[in-house]
Amino acid sequence: MLKPSLFLLSLAALSTHLPHASAVTVYNQDGVTAVSAAATGTGAASATATASWLSSLAAYNNVTLTPPALPNPMPSTAFSISVMNSAQDVSGLGIQQAGDFFGFSVEMSVVEQVIGKNATYVQVPFLNLLATVADRAGRVRVRVGGNTQETATLVGSLPNNSMIAKDKTDATNPTDTPVLDFTAEMIYLLANVSSLVNVKWYLGIPFNDTTNLRLQIAEAAESILGDNLLAFQVGNEPDLYAAHGHRPQDYNQTDYFNDFGIVVNAINNDASIPTRGNLVAPSLQGTWTLQSVFDTGFITSYSSAISILSVEQYPDNNCAAAFPDAGFGAPVNPQDVFPNYLTHLAGKNLIAPYLPSIPTAQQAGKQFMMFETNTASCGGFPGVSDSFGSALWAVDYGLQMAYSNFTGALLHIGGQDVSYNPFTPPPTNISTTHGWTVGPIMYSTLVLAEALGTTNTSQVMDLFANNNANSTPAYAIYENGALARMVLMNYMTEQGGQGAYTATISVGGGQTGEANATPSQVKVKYLLAPSVAEKDNVTWANQTFGGRFECDGRLSGTEDIQTISCDTSANTCQIPVPAPGVALVFLSSAAQGATDPTQTQTYATTAVTKSANTVSINPSVLATSNGQSGKDRSLSSTSQGSSDARRTVGAPGATLLAMLVLGAWAVAGALRR
Template identity: 25%
Template structure:
């Protein structure tokens, strides 16, 4: 049974198209040594704040119940929420949104929704009832919040499909609902025959406003807010006025629109050639995302925020050998951090129950005569690594490190509101392929290939404003190679392939700031590191294996500290106090003697 999803063709920027046509991965490589400096930013420097939901999720409305058939997504969400201190943001939307209607008298059971009742790709309308919400409510980490995308295509009975669905969503999700979207990828309606060929944002406005007004009238006890936009075409090939400056000019601006969004798939799996190469090209990524700077500016000009509302590596459910590889995890890290530096607040990664671009596969399934099992894909580890970047008790600000970005590598500095450097992220995007971890039982096998020669390593020296002798934690997002589909981890931290629970605790490598303020570390090709104050690690909650305990070890003279359930700043302070008291007693005794 073939699986299909949004089938869009998005022309690529010239630099990316040339890369694909050439078939060449790159002709440069990260040098064996990189020296960069991080000065304290000037007071007027443009640092962007990091949204705790920088990595967010987009899931087809019909698919979410099926994710409850295993604990994989629930436990992933719990791990991420533990680190960032708030629940996950989930957009329930996609191609099925414009096929969906709701009936309060629909008696389809919760179990039937979980069974995949609507199939891999619903044909015709998707009709939801009260048991749909019962099929997933309270199945995920605490405080999961939702965005619901409503049916704008169906105009029957004055848009009853959208308005009745909104009533059901508000009744059953209540305060768990953050926003509504009205219509999915409405810039395609004219070309697909859902509206007149002259269809533009001005023509859409009265329909959009009517639905929004009716929802608010039916919800007198709740201020209903919306995310406007949700257009398929990326910012570099906007059609008519279907982008954020265009719809704001057309009249889409009010206090009920705190968010705007557009979609982005850098490669199309619906048609044409796709390769792993663009995932490991920082310059290609930055070229694509820089097109969204005017979109961000437009949103901010009316006091709103901008998000990439649906995205992933390759459209049409991804592509095995690309979307399900470690390269996708590295790409996610570079993607969201660069996006944050230009003011994109959230990035919603699209997932389906069997798509190779999903973070987890929650069901056993068959595809093209092959049988596949549940499991965890590398994208989950990219998301987890970012949750470690975001873990902090107060506001964090981000900027690129000047001189620390090139084709094969990128770097970011993270600050607090007092202009103190808190974290450094360095990503080595140089390709290194390995036959180790080349398969994953959750996705189809693809060609396994290895790079010739030893895996390159780079010594990175960072001049920082940190005090000499300060103890730092270094953790790594790592795998055998960029093409690996398994054996991915974050400094030994892993998720269970069966249920997504923590199977191995994270191990911090302890390094210290040198006398001149420099921080030094080695970084393998296809690897990312996060360096931060070890005291910050202690002061934040982290997901750990049940019943685990913190432990120290020394490997080749390097101190390694395993995170454990009893690891907290309070216990460390108690320990320090005991040591201090003991020292005082010993000193007093010696003085007496």
């Protein structure tokens, strides 16, 4: 067993934590001609000039699309919405939901980049980003897995004390999914994250070879994560196994039923896996129907083993562009599919095939989750997946799932080669000068968390507003049986002064005998951007994570919660909704205060790992220094080992090599690893 150790948080992006600095300029760094980073008072940095090679990575593409034209005919831009104040007077309400409805799915192969290099080096922006959600939702659910979990093997150690080793040369599949080895260090990393932020985890048991099962991940996770472990997924998109070469071409639902049973029996006979009934399955992609799997007797046979019935679905795919030689056909033009995401029909159509199966799950006492999703598989569409339109799509999609009795959904996160990431760390070779990049879709998790709250009693109703116009959907959220919040959406981008609308809300109004209950005022928070095609300038209640390479995981800016007075004599409140935008309407101060944290615990860096190029800086000196004229100064080599480089000698195996004197916050404790 590994011994307790000092746990120090660390971060590679030095420039994002220079408090009150006016500017930091780096000249001629590897691959970067001139990068200027201006720090703000909150610690978030702005990197405005980037090397051209970065745009070749999908996560930082420069594709900006044209917002679609306004609908023809236009929906009404002044309409009324009547809602009941009591849930007892509403038919068709969804089941009670928790604020952590939206979570994240992290591809196992990118854990080191996204979560941390090892158990003592946690990515601080990751902590901060999850803290912003947890403080609104109560907790965050994160899955570590995906395609790469299927061939992953827990090993005792790896060369150079690595935590994960990838072998793409052994990846025999059309999407180049690498084969992974990992150590228990990865699970200790997850445990240390949970000690700081209320994060609960889903992990995957490898399913590629049922004749030689590898249950070590379950054995280790049970003992290391304890109550922070939610469930184990068994099988990731088994209906694609034959197409991806993981099973024979005639592999079918009965074969999957039998394979699943082998894993269940092995777990039942493994004393090192004491918890039972926490498996996630069948996680279909859609090639098979759920009913075809249920028809094998899957639920009845394995009811005691399963806690979550799951599916995984993306509305489209960009596989032809991502893998041009894999036979996926002609690439899709992102501009052509952009309108498909900017309609209330998008989420409704995506989940429609699963609606008949949800009552089956409920009757069996199981959760029903969208276990992996995002805008488009195979990396997403540049200009769509990283646009404000994706945030609108996700808010609508998430609320539609909650209304339809899904119990949660996980937004997938890949590496630098995908454009749909909620958040992306910078490439390693610029991580000391650039912050993280937050995609617009990340903001949808904050909206959902605040809309659903922390009471675990929220019920969602699709209001079919504005004559069910697909550009202006609206939802009501009931909490503890009473109307608490509303969400008003606008998919349109203002053109020629048109697009914005005003919704006139009336609560109660005497319908079915219910008395008028419109409050004297409401509070409103807005999710806004200049257009649906915007990639960087996104705000939630006037706060932002920043643009490309600007994020340290913390929101910056002064929160703006607008107060709108209502006409109590007319029993109405008029709520303006910009084009595009989302308005979260709080019907009472209590409804707003319960989901809007007054303060979020965030984390600053205490260490970096580049000792050769690390310095200690007095913040007061840096704040008043112009850095002299760097363009007039010759720079010697800073490569460790070069003849004129400063040489440093550290203790062998030292994990943390340099401390930054920046008034940083530190955590020390006896955390097991």
